[in-house]
Amino acid sequence: MSKKELWIGIGGAAAMLIATILCAFFISSHHRQTNDSAPVPAASAPAARTSAAAMEPTPTTSVLATIPTALTTPTASGSAPSTTAGQTTTRPTAAAPETTADAAEPTAAETTTAPETTTAPETQPSPPETEPEITMFNFDTENYGQIAKLLYSLGYAFNGKENMFYTTNDPWQRNLGFTPFYDNISALGNMDYDTIRFDFTAKGKRWRYQIWKGRYGVTSGCEMGAYWQELNTRNTDYFYTPTETDPLPGMYFELYRYEDYLFKNGPAKHWWLTGFRLLAGTESEGLRMKCTFYMPDAEMADAFEAAVSAQCAARQNLTYTRTGSNLSLDWAY
Numbered sequence: 201m202s203k204k205e206l207w208i209g210i211g212g213a214a215a216m217l218i219a220t221i222l223c224a225f226f227i228s229s230h231h232r233q234t235n236d237s238a239p240v241p242a243a244s245a246p247a248a249r250t251s252a253a254a255m256e257p258t259p260t261t262s263v264l265a266t267i268p269t270a271l272t273t274p275t276a277s278g279s280a281p282s283t284t285a286g287q288t289t290t291r292p293t294a295a296a297p298e299t300t301a302d303a304a305e306p307t308a309a310e311t312t313t314a315p316e317t318t319t320a321p322e323t324q325p326s327p328p329e330t331e332p333e334i335t336m337f338n339f340d341t342e343n344y345g346q347i348a349k350l351l352y353s354l355g356y357a358f359n360g361k362e363n364m365f366y367t368t369n370d371p372w373q374r375n376l377g378f379t380p381f382y383d384n385i386s387a388l389g390n391m392d393y394d395t396i397r398f399d400f401t402a403k404g405k406r407w408r409y410q411i412w413k414g415r416y417g418v419t420s421g422c423e424m425g426a427y428w429q430e431l432n433t434r435n436t437d438y439f440y441t442p443t444e445t446d447p448l449p450g451m452y453f454e455l456y457r458y459e460d461y462l463f464k465n466g467p468a469k470h471w472w473l474t475g476f477r478l479l480a481g482t483e484s485e486g487l488r489m490k491c492t493f494y495m496p497d498a499e500m501a502d503a504f505e506a507a508v509s510a511q512c513a514a515r516q517n518l519t520y521t522r523t524g525s526n527l528s529l530d531w532a533y
Contacts (some may be wrong), residue, residue: 393484
């Protein structure tokens with residue numbers, strides 16, 4: 201272990217800690233501004249009775265339903281298949297709302313008998329005909345405040361819709377490459393996560409794709425990474441960060457905590473796609489990560505699939521499916 205690696209690791213952990221604090225201030229100020237600008241409600245008559253149907257939650261649809269992968273996200277109500285390699289489970293739907301006593305009884309003339317219907321057998325969801333547009337991942341600080349710009353200078357940004365902060369496409373860490381030593385000293389930054397590495401050879405280079413999930417200080421988070429080194433490299437585990445001229449993969453992930461949806465990020469061409477939820481620190485065993493790598497071509501997809509298949513054989517909680525050149529991984533508890 202060199203002094204350079206030690207200071208790089210400590211610097212990364214410190215940046216993560218500072219970013220967490222800044223993100224907390226950013227969220228707090230954002231909520232305070234929202235509350236200050238909200239109009240004060242005037243006194244009004246007692247609210248009318250709300251029917252049960254109006255209180256039903258609005259179903260939400262996962263982005264995974266629009267990408268070529270067999271993984272699907274459970275909706276807020278109703279049932280949705282949750283597919284892993286070779287098996288499909290269905291969550292029960294919410295019970296239909298009860299009819300209130302005030303509802304009018306239908307007259308004899310209005311009453312009709314619905315024809316009997318047969319239930320079609322369940323089938324595995326098929327991928328869409330077209331793939332999603334995957335563009336370069338960028339972040340614009342034009343309309344953000346000073347705290348957000350300081351957060352950006354540390355390599356992070358905040359997504360209010362998903363309530364997460366994440367690494368930008370071109371942070372200072374991009375110049376450092378990657379070595380497993382960074383994972384080995386993660387405990388110095390109060391981090392406790394699990395990681396899986398996929399090593400393969402393609403395009404005249406040795407590639408390492410890697411995924412992470414777990415607790416990062418007071419946050420729950422996950423990561424997807426892509427790195428490379430020359431084939432003639434000897435006795436080193438140091439990998440370089442790809443540039444825009446290298447065959448970057450598209451990346452997408454969703455993170456769940458005990459089956460509850462936390463957030464998503466992507467799809468976007470990236471070398472390090474991340475997401476962290478503040479004040480939700482959960483160990484890796486309580487998190488489920490569903491992610492997709494959109495490989496640049498079939499050659500890299502074939503080489504990557506061999507590495508993924510080997511890791512799936514060694515782990516009971518990792519499965520994958522392939523659609524074209526895209527590989528979707530389900531990393532369960």
